[in-house]
Amino acid sequence: MIRFLDVHKSYRVDGREIPALHPFRLDIVDGEVFGIIGHSGAGKSTLIRLINLLERPSGGRILIGDTEMTALDEPALRAQRRRIGMIFQHFNLLASQTVADNVAFPLRLAGERDAAKIHSRVGELLERVGLAEHAGKYPSQLSGGQKQRVGIARALANRPEILLCDEATSALDPQTTAAVLELLAAINRELKLTIVLITHEMDVVRRICDRVAVLDAGRIVEHGTVADVFLHPQHPTTRRFVNEALPEEAASAGAPLAEVRGRKLRLTFRGATTLSPVLSRVMRESGVDFNLLAGRIDHIKELPYGQLTLALEGANADAAVAALRDAGIEIEELP
Amino acid sequence: MTAPLLQTLFPNIDDWSELGRACIDTLLMLGGSLALTVLIGLPLGVLLYLTGRGQLRAMPKLYGIASLLVNVLRSVPFIILMIVLMPVTYALVGTKLGVRGAIPPLVIGAAPFFARLVETALREVQQGVIEAAQAMGASTWQIVRHVLLPEARAGLAAGITVTAIALVGYTAMGGAIGSGGLGDLAYRYGYLSYKSDYMLVTVVLLVVLVQLLQMFGDRIVARYKRH
Numbered sequence: 019m020i021r022f023l024d025v026h027k028s029y030r031v032d033g034r035e036i037p038a039l040h041p042f043r044l045d046i047v048d049g050e051v052f053g054i055i056g057h058s059g060a061g062k063s064t065l066i067r068l069i070n071l072l073e074r075p076s077g078g079r080i081l082i083g084d085t086e087m088t089a090l091d092e093p094a095l096r097a098q099r100r101r102i103g104m105i106f107q108h109f110n111l112l113a114s115q116t117v118a119d120n121v122a123f124p125l126r127l128a129g130e131r132d133a134a135k136i137h138s139r140v141g142e143l144l145e146r147v148g149l150a151e152h153a154g155k156y157p158s159q160l161s162g163g164q165k166q167r168v169g170i171a172r173a174l175a176n177r178p179e180i181l182l183c184d185e186a187t188s189a190l191d192p193q194t195t196a197a198v199l200e201l202l203a204a205i206n207r208e209l210k211l212t213i214v215l216i217t218h219e220m221d222v223v224r225r226i227c228d229r230v231a232v233l234d235a236g237r238i239v240e241h242g243t244v245a246d247v248f249l250h251p252q253h254p255t256t257r258r259f260v261n262e263a264l265p266e267e268a269a270s271a272g273a274p275l276a277e278v279r280g281r282k283l284r285l286t287f288r289g290a291t292t293l294s295p296v297l298s299r300v301m302r303e304s305g306v307d308f309n310l311l312a313g314r315i316d317h318i319k320e321l322p323y324g325q326l327t328l329a330l331e332g333a334n335a336d337a338a339v340a341a342l343r344d345a346g347i348e349i350e351e352l353p
Numbered sequence: 354m355t356a357p358l359l360q361t362l363f364p365n366i367d368d369w370s371e372l373g374r375a376c377i378d379t380l381l382m383l384g385g386s387l388a389l390t391v392l393i394g395l396p397l398g399v400l401l402y403l404t405g406r407g408q409l410r411a412m413p414k415l416y417g418i419a420s421l422l423v424n425v426l427r428s429v430p431f432i433i434l435m436i437v438l439m440p441v442t443y444a445l446v447g448t449k450l451g452v453r454g455a456i457p458p459l460v461i462g463a464a465p466f467f468a469r470l471v472e473t474a475l476r477e478v479q480q481g482v483i484e485a486a487q488a489m490g491a492s493t494w495q496i497v498r499h500v501l502l503p504e505a506r507a508g509l510a511a512g513i514t515v516t517a518i519a520l521v522g523y524t525a526m527g528g529a530i531g532s533g534g535l536g537d538l539a540y541r542y543g544y545l546s547y548k549s550d551y552m553l554v555t556v557v558l559l560v561v562l563v564q565l566l567q568m569f570g571d572r573i574v575a576r577y578k579r580h
Contacts, residue, residue, distance in 0.1 A: 070488055092492075099490035110485035113580055114503045123499070124489045156580035172489075182488075 020046040020069060020180065020212070025078030027064055038064045039236045041078065046229075048179075051206050051213040053223040053244070055259055056233030062216040065233065066182050069214060070102045071095060082180070100128050103173030103211075107185035109165040111157040117144070117168050118153040124175040143171040147201065163194035170201065174209070181205070183215035187222060199226050203319075220263035224248060224318050232256045245318050249286050249325060249348070264314060278311060280329035282352040285342065287324040296345045297326075304341060306332035327352065365548035372538065376558060379534035381452045382524045383562075386459035387517050394464040394516070395509075397423070398471020399497055405472070409483070409493050423465040431462050431523050435530055455532035459523050467516040474508025475501050507577035514570025518563050525559060535559055 026041040039061045046052045056062040067073035068080055071087055080087045082098070090098060111120050121140045130136055144150045147167040157165055166186060173181055183202065187195040203226045206213050217223060223230050223244055230248075231241035234255040240247055251257045285297070292315065301308055313326040330338060343349055359369070366372065397419070403409050404416040429437070435458040439449050442457040478501055486500045502509070528536030535555040543552030 072484060072487060096490040096492060099488060102488070104485065104488040106481055106485060108479075108481050110479065110481040112482060112500065112504060114506060114577070123486075127486075127489050127491050127495055127499070158580055176489075 019048055019081075019083060020044075020214070021079075021081040022068070023079045023081070025068060025075045025080060027061075027068065027073060027076050037236055039068075042238050044231060044238065044241070046212060046214060048212055049206075049210050050228040051203070051215070051226050053227035053230040054214070054216045054233055055218065055220060055223055055230060056216070057218060057255075059235075060233040061236045062218075062233050063184060066184055066214060066216045069180070069182060070099050070104065100124070100176045101178050102180045102182060103176070103178040104182040104184065105166065105169040105173050105186045107188045109157070109162075109169045109189075111165060111168055111172075113157055115156075116153065117149065117155050117157070117160070120157065120168055121171045121175055124172060128176055139175065140171075143174055146174070146205075147171045161194075162190050163198060166190065166194075166198050167201070170198075170205070174205070177209075178211060180212045180214065183213060185216060185218070188217070188219070195222070196225075202226060220248070220259040224263060224316075226319060228319065232259065245288060245321055245323065248318055249288070249323065250350075278309065278329045280309065280331040281335050281339075282311070282327065282329050283339065284350045284352055285324075285326045285328060286348040286350075287326075288346075288348070289321055289323075291346050292322040292324045296342065296347060300338055300341045300345065304332070304334040304338040306330050306334050306338040363550040363554060365542070365550050366554065372554065372558075375533065375535045375538045375555070378452050379521075379524050379536070379559075379562070382455050382459065382527070382532065382534055383517065383520055385452070385456050386463065386520055386524070387513070389456065389460040390463040390467050390516060390520070391513060393460060394467030395471055397464060397468035398475065399501070401468055401472040402475040402501070403493065403497070405476075409496065423468055426461065426465040427469070429462075431458075432526055432529065434458055434462050435527060435532075450531045451533050455524065455527045455534070459520060459527070462523055463516055463520050466519060467512060470512030470515060471509065474505040474512055477508055478504045507574050510570060510573045510577055514566060514574070517566050517570070521559060521563055521566070 022044040024041050027039040028035045028037040054062045064073050068075055118140050121143050122136045125136050144153055147170050149167050187198050227244045230244050231238045239253040240256050251260045309329040311327040315324040404412040438458045442454055443449050445457050446453045448454045486496050524534050525536030528540045539552050539555040542548040
């Protein structure tokens with residue numbers, strides 16, 4: 019568990035204190051993929067750097083398990099950092115070293131001298147990220163996606179319990195992003211390590227995160243399971259992020275909605291209900307007509323979901339809504 | 354066959370072995386002072402880098418003092434520095450003359466210059482790479498040894514080349530106050546005794562030396578830059 023207890027951070031700029039993160043509490047559970055989403059300048063890169071104390075908080079305490087990170091001296095902090103892997107937007111590989119030496123670097127830093135051990139561990143890691151045949155190359159000879167895989171192999175070298183991802187896919191094209199996210203999800207499943215990632219893309223959160231916190235101007239304005247936050251965003255910033263991830267719906271749910279007759283509802287299906295013909299059964303039984311205005315069926319991580327905007331017409335609309343609710347569908351009335 | 358030809362071309366040069374001796378002296382002064390300059394300038398440059406504003410071990414006061422010292426030594430013309438340093442030189446190596454007497458002022462003149470080049474080369478290293486090493490639990494010393502110096506090696510090699518060439522110029526200047534070498538010949542025979550063929554030969558030799566140093570340095574820089 020990573021715990022932030024009343025942590026805050028401000029920077030001194032020209033003699034004035036500029037707050038970067040207002041006091042907050044946050045628990046990140048072992049083994050989950052936790053996303054922090056925010057626009058640039060919202061404070062997310064400060065927040066992720068508080069975990070391994072690349073940034074020192076101005077106040078409050080940070081705990082990882084039973085270790086109070088904020089109370090450690092330099093050598094103890096360095097030892098703790100070896101248990102936390104980190105990958106970066108711009109990969110930050112050593113340009114002067116081969117792929118194998120980059121991956122071996124954290125092992126050597128940790129004091130490993132046995133060349134045979136280093137060699138076999140590096141081989142294992144490169145195999146895991148699918149770069150076994152590139153061991154002798156230099157970073158400049160690799161594509162962005164390959165560089166990030168080297169970064170991941172390097173971050174995993176010392177078998178960390180936590181992996182921090184600092185905009186790890188922001189410099190990659192969509193296809194490469196998908197592949198890297200898949201790799202991260204697989205690592206999370208197989209190695210049971212906790213992943214904390216920051217991003218400005220809701221799509222990244224939707225694909226691999228279990229829970230998410232939305233950061234806006236130094237405050238966590240909303241947090242919860244990705245499904246809850248994504249399907250029922252409360253804060254305007256969250257809504258904007260969700261709409262960015264669903265551009266087609268945002269466009270179709272605009273002005274014309276007001277002109278449609280009938281009772282307008284947004285239905286949210288999660289998990290099994292997405293896969294059963296609930297809607298058609300209820301409508302047939304209640305004799306209500308519906309007009310489909312907007313909709314989407316997709317996945318949040320492995321959870322299938324559907325979100326439909328309907329207009330109901332007919333005398334039995336109330337009964338239909340009640341029946342839908344009984345079937346486990348979340349319903350919001352729209353104006 | 355060759356001797357008469359050389360004699361016609363360079364009538365004043367009667368003792369070619371003296372020229373050979375001067376060449377060797379210049380190379381000894383260059384080699385010795387370059388080695389010591391790197392040995393002293395590299396740590397000094399690392400110190401300047403680390404203690405600079407916003408760096409790993411930012412210490413504004415220490416940086417200010419080191420920076421001032423470097424600037425003072427760099428702003429004194431080398432010929433003056435040699436003269437001013439004479440007592441120090443004598444205390445260090447027991448003579449003010451010859452190759453040995455030349456090395457202390459050469460090093461004291463060149464090390465601050467090289468230190469600045471080191472500082473600049475280290476600043477070129479991506480901040481993100483340093484941050485990554487910190488995140489891996491690297492100590493400052495490990496970052497210097499395994500990140501900064503290897504990542505900046507192209508810049509460092511370029512800095513050593515520039516410093517070596519500056520040292521060639523300094524060794525030649527040292528000739529004016531009795532340090533020996535090619536500069537000494539050019540000054541004593543070429544300038545004071547109007548034997549311009551001496552001047553020509555020494556200058557050509559110096560040009561060749563500088564050219565070789567530059568080519569050698571460029572080749573190393575290019576190799577390091579490939580990755």
